Amino acid sequence: MKIADIIVHPLTAAYAQGSWTAHEYFGAAQLVLIEVRTDSGLVGYGEVVGGPQKTICDLIATFAEVIKGMDPLGHVEIWNKLFSLTVPRPGGLGGWDGLPAPLPRGQRPQIMAAIGGIDIALWDLKGKAMNRPVFRLLGGTRTEVFTYGTGGFYVEGAPLSSYADELGGFVANGFRAVKLKSGALSLSDEVERIRLVRNAIGPKTLLMLDMNAPYDVEGCIRYADAVAPHDIFWLEEPLHWHLQPADYMRLARATPIPLAHCERETHRFTVRDFIDSGAIRFVQFDSTRHAGFTESLRIAYYAEQKGVVIAPHTAAHIHCHIVSAFGDAAFAAETRGNAADHPIHHAIYRGGPVFKDGMLHLSEAPGFGMDVDWKGVERLRS
Numbered sequence: 001m002k003i004a005d006i007i008v009h010p011l012t013a014a015y016a017q018g019s020w021t022a023h024e025y026f027g028a029a030q031l032v033l034i035e036v037r038t039d040s041g042l043v044g045y046g047e048v049v050g051g052p053q054k055t056i057c058d059l060i061a062t063f064a065e066v067i068k069g070m071d072p073l074g075h076v077e078i079w080n081k082l083f084s085l086t087v088p089r090p091g092g093l094g095g096w097d098g099l100p101a102p103l104p105r106g107q108r109p110q111i112m113a114a115i116g117g118i119d120i121a122l123w124d125l126k127g128k129a130m131n132r133p134v135f136r137l138l139g140g141t142r143t144e145v146f147t148y149g150t151g152g153f154y155v156e157g158a159p160l161s162s163y164a165d166e167l168g169g170f171v172a173n174g175f176r177a178v179k180l181k182s183g184a185l186s187l188s189d190e191v192e193r194i195r196l197v198r199n200a201i202g203p204k205t206l207l208m209l210d211m212n213a214p215y216d217v218e219g220c221i222r223y224a225d226a227v228a229p230h231d232i233f234w235l236e237e238p239l240h241w242h243l244q245p246a247d248y249m250r251l252a253r254a255t256p257i258p259l260a261h262c263e264r265e266t267h268r269f270t271v272r273d274f275i276d277s278g279a280i281r282f283v284q285f286d287s288t289r290h291a292g293f294t295e296s297l298r299i300a301y302y303a304e305q306k307g308v309v310i311a312p313h314t315a316a317h318i319h320c321h322i323v324s325a326f327g328d329a330a331f332a333a334e335t336r337g338n339a340a341d342h343p344i345h346h347a348i349y350r351g352g353p354v355f356k357d358g359m360l361h362l363s364e365a366p367g368f369g370m371d372v373d374w375k376g377v378e379r380l381r382s
């Protein structure tokens with residue numbers, strides 16, 4: 001089997017209600033759906049969540065020319081070949097050796113995302129070629145995996161109690177763990193908001209706080225001390241974007257609340273240093289934003305050895321396969337507590353894991369187990 005072509009479908013869907021994290025506004029969901037076609041007729045589907053979409057699609061077109069004719073089951077060779085285009089090589093200046101010239105430094109996030117989207121499609125293809133779901137290829141046996149519901153995105157003018165109503169609703173729908181966006185308001189408003197949420201979800205529901213990098217170390221120690229009485233399961237991405245493992249180590253020494261991190265890291269080498277620092281207890285790679293399923297597996301195997309718990313970021317339909325395969329070394333797959341917060345997934349995919357009673361139930365369909373609804377794709381084309 002050989003790779004014959006790669007087709008991209010950039011998609012956009014407006015949310016019914018725009019909302020904020022502590023850092024940015026979300027008025028629409030965006031996703032690039034990727035088809036890797038083969039000479040055997042088998043097609044694998046991958047996706048990239050990120051932008052700008054045009055940059056990502058142009059990079060994927062460049063990568064398609066590099067990997068056409070290669071065996072799609074050779075995911076490590078393909079990943080390494082594409083990644084090698086990011087650095088200088090002897091004779092490669094100007095693309096004089098027939099491969100693309102070393103890729104622009106300013107496009108690194110988009111390059112990693114493009115590699116990731118292709119790589120996810122290769123894993124989907126591998127499962128289809130073997131007629132097995134991806135979690136079975138990895139040796140997984142769990143067909144139910146734990147999940148948690150994320151919500152509490154900030155809405156302008158919304159009363160603090162509205163977030164408690166929202167997350168309380170997740171629990172009423174079966175979630176046993178929920179994650180609240182935090183970090184956008186004053187410390188006193190945040191503490192009150194968290195208190196209201198804890199009251200609404202009850203004492204037994206796990207409560208995580210997803211902070212989107214609002215604090216320096218000293219500010220975050222004050223925040224952690226103030227929220228600790230509400231039984232917090234983890235603080236996620238607590239520190240400013242530029243702060244590094246040494247800063248996370250200072251924070252970890254000052255608070256008993258476990259830290260979760262690495263959704264913003266684009267490859268395994270920086271994640272390795274966060275894991276080695278001992279500061280983080282949960283590691284949150286994201287195959288759909290950066291570097292793909294292959295890189296997520298590399299991180300997951302490393303984390304398992306180091307005793308850091310695997311907690312993939314978003315894309316439950318893909319990451320549930322890793323959570324299944326890593327058993328007790330993995331915590332959960334992340335879903336949005338409100339299904340309407342996945343406007344693209346609902347429009348373009350049929351099949352995949354099913355949520356019931358706080359768990360995701362995996363199917364035995366091959367690959368990642370999703371079929372594409374092409375009418376939905378046409379409706380959302382960017």
Ligand SMILES: [Mg+2]
Pocket residue numbers: 210211212236237263
């Ligand atoms: Mg997060």
